[in-house]
Structures are given as structure tokens and as C-alpha cells.
Amino acid sequence: MGSISHLPELGADPEREYRLGIMGGTFDPIHFGHLVTAEQAREALSLDLVLFMPAGSPAFKQNSPVTDAEDRYAMTLLATAANPAFDASRFEIDREGITYTIDTLEALRAHYPLNVKLYFITGADAVLDIMTWHDAERMAKLATFIAATRPGYDINHACECIEASGIEFNVRYIEIPALAISSTNIRERIRHGKSVRYLTSEPVIGYIHKNRLYNTDSRERVDALRTVGEG
Numbered sequence: 001m002g003s004i005s006h007l008p009e010l011g012a013d014p015e016r017e018y019r020l021g022i023m024g025g026t027f028d029p030i031h032f033g034h035l036v037t038a039e040q041a042r043e044a045l046s047l048d049l050v051l052f053m054p055a056g057s058p059a060f061k062q063n064s065p066v067t068d069a070e071d072r073y074a075m076t077l078l079a080t081a082a083n084p085a086f087d088a089s090r091f092e093i094d095r096e097g098i099t100y101t102i103d104t105l106e107a108l109r110a111h112y113p114l115n116v117k118l119y120f121i122t123g124a125d126a127v128l129d130i131m132t133w134h135d136a137e138r139m140a141k142l143a144t145f146i147a148a149t150r151p152g153y154d155i156n157h158a159c160e161c162i163e164a165s166g167i168e169f170n171v172r173y174i175e176i177p178a179l180a181i182s183s184t185n186i187r188e189r190i191r192h193g194k195s196v197r198y199l200t201s202e203p204v205i206g207y208i209h210k211n212r213l214y215n216t217d218s219r220e221r222v223d224a225l226r227t228v229g230e231g
């Protein structure tokens with residue numbers, strides 16, 4: 001499974017409880033919806049730190065093309081750099097195979113002493129199907145799930161689905177300022193030459209343009225190279 005390198009120190013004082021937030025996502029690209037969600041969760045649950053964890057090979061996106069993990073990690077690093085309570089982790093992108101949250105939570109649990117509590121942050125869409133995630137019952141024992149409201153998704157419905165599953169998830173629901181931003185929409189806008197300013201941070205936008213991510217040009221370039229390679 002591999003160890004988690006470069007992890008921040010937490011849990012040194014055995015008399016104190018520490019709270020570690022994990023913001024998991026594909027982050028293709030990371031945007032202000034992710035950052036607001038993490039920051040509001042940090043404040044609402046008094047988290048000591050939020051670790052942004054780009055998924056290496058997202059379990060539910062096996063049939064969709066996903067941008068190279070190094071690019072998604074670089075953008076995550078750029079977007080989180082200015083917040084002292086945020087950190088970006090390579091753990092899931094350095095792991096081989098399909099990325100399952102259970103593997104990450106088990107590794108974090110083994111790494112930190114028990115006075116460090118784990119909080120996995122999700123939006124209302126992702127939390128809706130946590131009962132179908134790999135090894136959901138074991139996962140439910142390792143972390144509290146923070147479910148944040150997201151425009152277009154019904155948090156009450158998510159709540160009902162989780163209850164109906166019969167798995168005893170510990171879920172905390174939080175209301176956050178609504179930002180109807182998605183990575184899909186950002187990718188679409190770039191493909192059509194539209195502005196993505198104020199949907200994600202300037203350094204992320206700079207990185208996208210410098211590396212020609214998401215635009216038709218780069219897609220055509222990849223296809224052309226593939227054709228040459230095959231020919």
C-alpha cells in the first residue's frame with residue numbers, strides 16, 4: 001500500500017484531540033468550489049489541517065478520460081499554497097491501481113496516533129453514494145464524513161440514502177455558500193475559448209494555459225501524435 005511521505009506532524013500532545021480533514025477529489029482542475037468547501041469544513045469542525053488528496057485513478061471515473069495525475073497534483077499545490085491550514089498530498093497519485101478511499105483512510109489511521117481524528121470532506125453529490133464505495137462498512141468506522149451542500153444536489157436525499165443503506169456512517173452536514181462551479185464546466189469553457197476567471201485561482205489558470213490543458217488544440221495534438229505513432 002505504501003507509506004505516506006511528507007505528512008504534517010499532528011498528534012504530539014497526547015492530552016489533546018487533533019482533527020485532520022481530507023479533501024478528496026479528481027481536481028481536474030481544482031476550483032473555488034473545492035476550496036470554499038474545504039475552508040468552510042475546516043472552520044465548522046475546527047479542523048487543524050485539510051489535506052487535499054488528488055485521486056490517482058478515480059474509482060468512479062474508470063471509463064472517462066482524466067488529465068495526467070502530475071498536472072492535477074501541480075494545480076492542487078498551486079491552489080492550496082497560500083493557506084497555512086491546507087496541504088496537498090501525493091499519496092493517492094503515487095499509489096498503483098484504482099484509488100479507493102478505504103486504502104487512504106487505513107494508511108492515515110496507521111500513521112497517526114488515535115488522538116488524531118479523521119474527517120473526509122465531500123460535496124452533496126459524492127456523499128450520496130458513499131455506501132457503494134469500496135469496503136464501505138470498514139470505511140465508515142475510520143472517519144467522520146463531512147457532507148457539504150452543493151448547488152444542484154439535494155443534501156436531504158443524500159441523508160436518506162445513507163440512512164437506508166443500514167451502514168452506520170458518521171456524517172456531519174454543513175451548509176456552505178453556494179458556488180455552482182464544476183470541473184466539467186471549467187473544462188468545457190476552456191475548450192470553447194471562454195473565460196474561467198474567478199472560477200478558479202489565477203495560478204491554476206496560468207498553469208492550464210501554459211500546459212495547454214483542456215483545449216481542442218492539445219486534444220488534436222495528442223490525436224495527431226497518436227496517429228503518427230500508429231502509422
Ligand SMILES: Nc1ncnc2c1ncn2[C@@H]1O[C@H](COP(=O)(O)OP(=O)(O)OP(=O)(O)O)[C@@H](O)[C@H]1O
Pocket residue numbers: 024025026027028032033034037121122123124125126127148149150151179180181182183184185
Ligand atoms: N461547487 C462545489 N460545491 C461543493 N462541493 C463541491 C463542488 N465542486 C466539487 N465539490 C466536491 O469536491 C469533491 C471533489 O470533486 P471533483 O474533483 O470530482 O469536482 P467536480 O467539479 O465534481 O468534477 P467533475 O465536474 O469533473 O465531475 C467531491 O466531494 C465534490 O462533491
Ligand SMILES: O=C(O)c1ccc[n+]([C@@H]2O[C@H](COP(=O)([O-])O)[C@@H](O)[C@H]2O)c1
Pocket residue numbers: 023024025026027053055058059060061099100101102126132133134
Ligand atoms: O473508494 C471508493 O470506492 C470511491 C468511489 C468514488 C469516489 N471516491 C472518492 O471520492 C472523492 C471524490 O471523487 P470524484 O470522483 O467525485 O472526484 C475522491 O477522493 C475519490 O477517491 C472513492
